[in-house]
Amino acid sequence: MELLKISSRTRPAALAGALTGVIREHGRAEMQAVGAGAVNQAVKAIAIARGYLAPSGIDLVCIPAFVDVKIDDTEKTAIRFIVLPA
Numbered sequence: 001m002e003l004l005k006i007s008s009r010t011r012p013a014a015l016a017g018a019l020t021g022v023i024r025e026h027g028r029a030e031m032q033a034v035g036a037g038a039v040n041q042a043v044k045a046i047a048i049a050r051g052y053l054a055p056s057g058i059d060l061v062c063i064p065a066f067v068d069v070k071i072d073d074t075e076k077t078a079i080r081f082i083v084l085p086a
Helices: 012-026 036-056
Strands: 003-006 029-033 060-071 074-085
Touching: 003 012, 003 036, 012 029, 012 036, 012 074, 029 036, 036 060, 036 074
Parallel strands: 003 029
Antiparallel strands: 029 074, 060 074
């Protein structure tokens, strides 16, 4: 399963569609966001994905965690979202 990486310019509806597809295919998804704008887009996408999955009787649970990542030889703190069906 691939890690969905989010930026502040990520479109929430497009990410929600990808998130829905990954959850249907793999039963779970992981997303990673660095920065407030990226975290905002990730949370919006999770909310939209809940709406996409609701007609199928699937609700989502999100587990956020801090992770350290290296970007361009710089250590940064990211938030990783593990998204699972409830």
